[in-house]
Amino acid sequence: MLVLVTALLVLNPGFLYANRTATTHYVIYHNRALDPALLPRLDQARAIDQQSSWFDPALRLNICLNDGSAYPKLVEKVLGPAFGWSVYRSVVLSGEANPRANYVFLNGYKWNLVQLLAHEAAHCYQLRRLGIWRMNPIIQQYPTWKLEGYAEYVARRGPNYPSLRQQVQQLNQAEQATPHEWGITLVDGTTASREYANYLIITTYCLDVKKLTYQQLLADTTSKQTVHRQLANWYRHGESQ
Incomplete structure (x- = not known):
């Protein structure tokens, strides 16, 4: 009851x-x-x-x-x-x-x-x-990063939001400076979850660099770890974004 x-x-x-x-x-x-x-x-x-x-x-x-x-x-x-x-x-x-x-x-x-x-x-x-x-x-049908990452992708993107490359750099710098902090400070003085920032980064990579639609991303069976490796390779080789 x-x-x-x-x-x-x-x-x-x-x-x-x-x-x-x-x-x-x-x-x-x-x-x-x-x-x-x-x-x-x-x-x-x-x-x-x-x-x-x-x-x-x-x-x-x-x-x-x-x-x-x-x-x-x-x-x-x-x-x-x-x-x-x-x-x-x-x-x-x-x-x-x-x-x-x-x-x-x-x-x-x-x-x-x-x-x-x-x-x-x-x-x-x-x-x-x-x-x-x-x-x-x-009983989750989809990984959390694909659901939360897309919600962040929709909510955060705008003319003043950093490029994908800048997002990766900002998150890396924050994790090196304060590895135990949960959040990351944004340009407007507000905070975002580092976990969600990571979800946003890999979702943006899939949608904007790999050119998947969101429906295709949901159906894609590539593991999160593999996507991270692909993203790291893209970042190291300096492809424009």
Whole structure:
């Protein structure tokens, strides 16, 4: 019974929020008064996701804020700690959002808010395309790096984001300087997970250098270790990117 109640609450965030604000593309769940600066940030995140071939304009997403509701803590107990989560068609923020400054603050770190929204929304579009069975977290059909790497690929790419070669160099330098640190500092002063930065790098290599489509990447049986070796060889030989 407890499992059923938990599942019901996780899939229906409105039960645990005091307020619900509907827009054309989103339903925003919140306890405190809604910061008007959030709406332009949502528009920016949607514009990023629209660049993905897996974007679905018909999918109306829930945005669940961490502003006093018990819902984010419930999701954390189910899925584990993170800056944010994707739950079916819901984007859930774990940290406290500062839309005006464009970051989510959690445990002393800042994550770019627009990119986090775009990342978690990308997972919603993955689920929409692949279905619950193939996105099942219990019996994984795809390696984590292909799912998280693509969400980062969608969310992080932009005119001001470093080239693939610069990303590799930045990650290598960070790991040499502070090998036990979990994050990497970006040019906007926010932090990204080194694990996710690695996923982004190898996904970018597959999509931009090897010229695979995302569907082809999902179907490809090349191991992560082999892709790393291919990437290292490409990096050493100085091919342009």
